[in-house]
Amino acid sequence: MNIIFVEPAFPANQRRFVHALASVGANVYGIGESDDAHLGDDLRGAMRGYYRVGSVTNVQQLIDAVRFFQDKVWIDALEATIEAHTMPAAQAREATNIPGTSVRTTWLCRDKPSMKDALRAAGVPTAESAAIDSSAEAKQFADRVGYPLIVKPRAGAGALGTVRVDSDDELVGALQRFGGEGTTSIAIEEFVQGxxxxxxxxxxxxxxxxxxxxxxxxxxxxxxxxxxxxxxxxxxxxxxxxxxxxxxxxxxxxxxxxxxxxxxxxxxxxxxxxxxxxxxxxxxxxxxxxxxxxxxxxxxxxxxxxxxxxxxxxxxxxxxxxxxxxxxxxxxxxxxxxxxxxxxxxxxxxxxxxxxxxxxxxxxxxxxxxxxxxxxxxxxxxxxxxxxxxxxxxxxxxxxxxxxxxx
The missing domain is CATH 3.30.470.20 (ATP-grasp fold, B domain)
Known part of the structure; x- marks a missing residue:
């Protein structure tokens, strides 16, 4: 099986995935940002090929790299294990007809409000939540649901950037902080005790x-x-x-x-x-x-x-x-x-x-x-x-x- 793995060298833990694929008999082709000379003999030896791009989150660069390998061998799968890489990988899969996690599924697993809307529609118990684009929308949500609330970037990973707010003043402060960091759309949700x-x-x-x-x-x-x-x-x-x-x-x-x-x-x-x-x-x-x-x-x-x-x-x-x-x-x-x-x-x-x-x-x-x-x-x-x-x-x-x- 021929498998493309996105960003094999950084962070260091990524090498574990490449070696695991090679250990079970996969032919691994890497797309990453590191210079070939900096991969090291061990990692280089676990791959059949490597293509360097300026950024693995640049969808067109990723697509071009995938097509480079497709011109040489049949590609069965394209794998990405870093949160920020999952959407570009899904878009590259769909553009190059490689099976795997779809753009729709990736979007639902990245965008917190959309994720919870889909799960509420399926009857999965989850917190009240919304996507907000203005302080007025945030205040309306707070008035309806009540404090405490959680505020975070819509596509953040884990607890990254997550803030608990307990009052109108804290909500304003959190929104100002996110605005200063360049976040344009925010997820707000009910704080679940437990x-x-x-x-x-x-x-x-x-x-x-x-x-x-x-x-x-x-x-x-x-x-x-x-x-x-x-x-x-x-x-x-x-x-x-x-x-x-x-x-x-x-x-x-x-x-x-x-x-x-x-x-x-x-x-x-x-x-x-x-x-x-x-x-x-x-x-x-x-x-x-x-x-x-x-x-x-x-x-x-x-x-x-x-x-x-x-x-x-x-x-x-x-x-x-x-x-x-x-x-x-x-x-x-x-x-x-x-x-x-x-x-x-x-x-x-x-x-x-x-x-x-x-x-x-x-x-x-x-x-x-x-x-x-x-x-x-x-x-x-x-x-x-x-x-x-x-x-x-x-x-x-x-x-x-x-x-x-x-x-």
Whole structure:
């Protein structure tokens, strides 16, 4: 099978997808922005060809690159795994008659108000939402739905740019900020109270081939607002036979069906609270922040290879074993600046070392990243354990024990 992969070199995690495709026998052709000489022998050796463009989000450049390869070999698929690349890839597919995720489905998975309109029409429980183009429209929505509200770019990824507002003044401030950043159209929605998690899948022709359920502690907006929190997310190994997870899986399947997702990775956020289980949003792509690495460790299965096997051979290679629960805890510096040292690493290694997957500790002297930069922006530890509750307790222990000092 001949597969074009969009942007094989950056970010670095993209190389995992290329190597996975090659490992299952696919002929991989890359389209990216890096100079050929900067790819490295390892990545270059995993591809049958590479075409450099000025920007992989420039649709015409992408189409021209696809046609360059089509003039030489039959192209079976065109894959993109970065949120910002999914729409140009879908447009290039349709322009060059390559099967795969459609422009319509990609649009619904990118544009939050359209996504939720489609799901409400299909009877999927979700928050009240709207697309707004003016402060007057925002105020009308606030008057009708009430505070608190969430305001974010219509096509943002995950929590990027997401703001909670609790009053008219905060709403005005958020709109002014987005205007200053050049955002022309904004999504506004009801703030849903409850616990937050995500449901990820690899789908094959509209059916779920693999899936995982993961929890945030605390919810993302709270985690990204407070430096003192060591936030975590953890994927459970208690999926089968659990009534709540059966509800999450059914919700995910309804969303996949309603949006017309066929063969793809997906990443779906959900809330569970006083109003029951509610859909939040979905991306037609793999999750970020190393979630697939955790899923691989939790199941003793290479999830990147499973994705590649589904894409290439139209079937899974191995089942998910659910051997472990696996999670990540982010460790924030006590202030912005440069890293000056750590406390507690040896203690944690001594007590929990057999369960630790890996850890990342920026060297002394390296600049820190702001809290809102995300879970892997500074130091972090990843671990796994056969018992979900024990794994959660260990993540809490790591967060309390290891201190990141900055100055």
């Amino acid at each position: 616990h937050e998690g995500f449901y990820d899948t690899i789908t094959l022709e509209g059916r779920v081939a693999h899936d995982w359920v993961t929890h945030y502690y605390p919810n993302v907006l709270e985690a990204m607002r407070h430096r003192w929190i060591s936030p975590q997310f953890i994927t459970t190994n208690r999926v089968e036979g659990n009534e709540f997870y059966a509800e999450v899986r059914e919700l995910g399947r309804r969303v996949i069906d309603a949006l017309g997702i066929e063969t793809s990775a997906t990443h779906m956020e959900w809330f569970y609270g006083p109003k029951g289980l509610r859909f939040s949003e979905i991306g037609c792509r793999p999750p970020g922040v190393g979630a697939w690495d955790l899923y691989s460790a939790a199941n003793d299965v290479d999830v990147y290879r499973e994705w590649a096997h589904v894409i290439t051979h139209r079937r899974p290679e191995q089942p998910m074993k659910r051997t472990y629960a696996a999670g990540l805890v982010a460790l924030r510096p006590d202030r912005d600046g440069v890293v000056t040292g750590y406390d507690g690493i040896d203690d944690i290694q001594h007590r929990l070392g057999e369960w630790i997957i890996d850890g990342h500790f920026p060297p002394v002297g390296q600049g820190t990243q702001p809290v809102e930069a995300g879970y892997m922006a500074n130091a972090y530890v990843r671990l796994r354990h056969p018992d979900y509750d024990a794994a959660r307790a260990m993540l809490d222990d790591v967060g309390r024990t290891i201190k990141v000092h900055a100055g």
